[in-house]
Amino acid sequence: MSMNSKTAIVTGITGQDGAYLTQLLLEKGYKVFGTYRRTSSVNFWRLEEVGALGHANLELVEHDLTDLGASIRLMEEAQPDEVYNLAAQSFVGVSFNQPITTAEITGLGAVNLLEAIRIVNPKIRFYQASTSEMFGEVQQIPQTEVTPFYPRSPYGVAKLYAHWMTINYRESYGIFGTSGILFNHESPLRGKEFVTRKITDAAARISLGMQPVLELGNLDAKRDWGFAKEYVEGMWRMLQVDTPDTFVLATNRTETVRDFVSLAFKAVDIQLDWQGNAETEHGIDSRTGKTLVQVNPRFYRPAEVDLLIGNPEKATQVLGWKPQTTLEQLCQLMVEADLQRVQTGKSF
Numbered sequence: 001m002s003m004n005s006k007t008a009i010v011t012g013i014t015g016q017d018g019a020y021l022t023q024l025l026l027e028k029g030y031k032v033f034g035t036y037r038r039t040s041s042v043n044f045w046r047l048e049e050v051g052a053l054g055h056a057n058l059e060l061v062e063h064d065l066t067d068l069g070a071s072i073r074l075m076e077e078a079q080p081d082e083v084y085n086l087a088a089q090s091f092v093g094v095s096f097n098q099p100i101t102t103a104e105i106t107g108l109g110a111v112n113l114l115e116a117i118r119i120v121n122p123k124i125r126f127y128q129a130s131t132s133e134m135f136g137e138v139q140q141i142p143q144t145e146v147t148p149f150y151p152r153s154p155y156g157v158a159k160l161y162a163h164w165m166t167i168n169y170r171e172s173y174g175i176f177g178t179s180g181i182l183f184n185h186e187s188p189l190r191g192k193e194f195v196t197r198k199i200t201d202a203a204a205r206i207s208l209g210m211q212p213v214l215e216l217g218n219l220d221a222k223r224d225w226g227f228a229k230e231y232v233e234g235m236w237r238m239l240q241v242d243t244p245d246t247f248v249l250a251t252n253r254t255e256t257v258r259d260f261v262s263l264a265f266k267a268v269d270i271q272l273d274w275q276g277n278a279e280t281e282h283g284i285d286s287r288t289g290k291t292l293v294q295v296n297p298r299f300y301r302p303a304e305v306d307l308l309i310g311n312p313e314k315a316t317q318v319l320g321w322k323p324q325t326t327l328e329q330l331c332q333l334m335v336e337a338d339l340q341r342v343q344t345g346k347s348f
């Protein structure tokens with residue numbers, strides 16, 4: 001017997017958040033239509049990792065966010081109560097080289113779904129995956145739901161457009177459009193191009209003698225990093241309250257990329273000493289004197305977001321949501337997962 005007869009669409013089901021949210025919704029008894037885009041080889045390893053692949057209540061549907069007709073048919077076919085729009089060209093670095101694609105997927109893609117909802121059934125509740133990247137250049141800290149936006153990348157600009165369109169559909173058509181402004185959230189399911197997972201994977205490989213050195217870009221960037229599994233719970237809670245709104249999810253703690261590197265190496269018993277600065281900076285193994293981390297300007301971005309730190313007080317008060325996992329615990333669990341993967345020859 002199902003505990004819940006609700007149906008949800010999750011776009012971007014092959015991504016980090018898509019996997020955790022699907023796991024959560026299935027546990028709650030939802031029927032889930034998970035959308036993925038066609039690729040030459042399937043990409044369901046995260047769904048497999050969370051035990052969702054093959055679940056009787058999970059239907060995988062091929063869908064590209066840039067196709068309005070497909071979005072309308074998706075709503076008609078699934079008849080969902082809730083839509084979680086997690087699909088995006090989500091990598092900030094790439095958005096500088098692919099600004100148009102990013103605008104089409106990350107910006108207009110959300111509007112395709114909103115239009116489909118407006119046409120098929122305006123009662124469908126919609127969650128938009130907004131981002132702390134919309135704050136960009138620091139205007140005030142900690143950032144909250146009322147902090148002015150100043151995005152610093154084509155990704156941030158595209159997300160800001162989708163964010164405002166969600167609010168506009170809420171105000172214009174009474175659609176339950178909610179936007180979660182989520183600060184960075186990480187996990188062992190994070191893609192390896194993002195900095196935390198790049199670091200934990202490298203720490204594991206370096207400690208096992210399988211990689212000589214880790215190359216990174218800006219070590220001074222400060223981020224507010226939380227645990228993804230807790231953040232998808234916040235997304236779900238946002239659609240269970242009576243009124244659509246905007247919520248920040250964050251930990252209210254910020255650390256530099258350099259700090260995260262030190263934590264990850266500590267998790268494999270390597271103490272790093274930092275020497276040099278800017279492009280010459282490098283992290284040295286305090287026992288052997290070997291350089292294990294170095295800066296490569298190839299990973300710098302044309303414009304950077306220097307400092308993010310969010311205040312999740314509204315989410316705590318209205319949704320009862322609070323982050324639980326510390327950065328130390330998060331880093332430790334990511335490093336452990338990567339050590340295990342590397343030792344068992346898994347490449348994801």
Ligand code: NDP
Nearest residue numbers: 012014015016017064065086087088090129131182184185
């Ligand atoms: P991922 O990069 O892990 O996942 C993105 C998903 O979008 C993937 O499933 C990807 O498919 C899919 N996708 C990309 N392009 C298209 C397209 N044209 N049509 C359909 N699907 C597409 O991101 P996360 O899970 O980390 O993040 C989820 C969402 O939350 C994203 O929108 C992200 O921008 C946003 N966000 C993330 C934060 C974070 O810290 N993780 C913080 C704030 C916001 P494929 O696997 O085929 O590439």
Ligand code: GDR
Nearest residue numbers: 090092131132133183184193194195196216217218221299
């Ligand atoms: P971000 O995440 O841009 O915050 O976007 P990312 O992990 O890519 O970068 C975080 C910070 O680390 C610096 N950095 C590097 N980044 C990467 N990827 N690779 C490097 O080698 C490297 N060296 C230093 C970056 O310059 C940056 O300052 C993520 C994504 O999940 C978005 O989709 C989401 O919206 C935001 O988080 C919140």
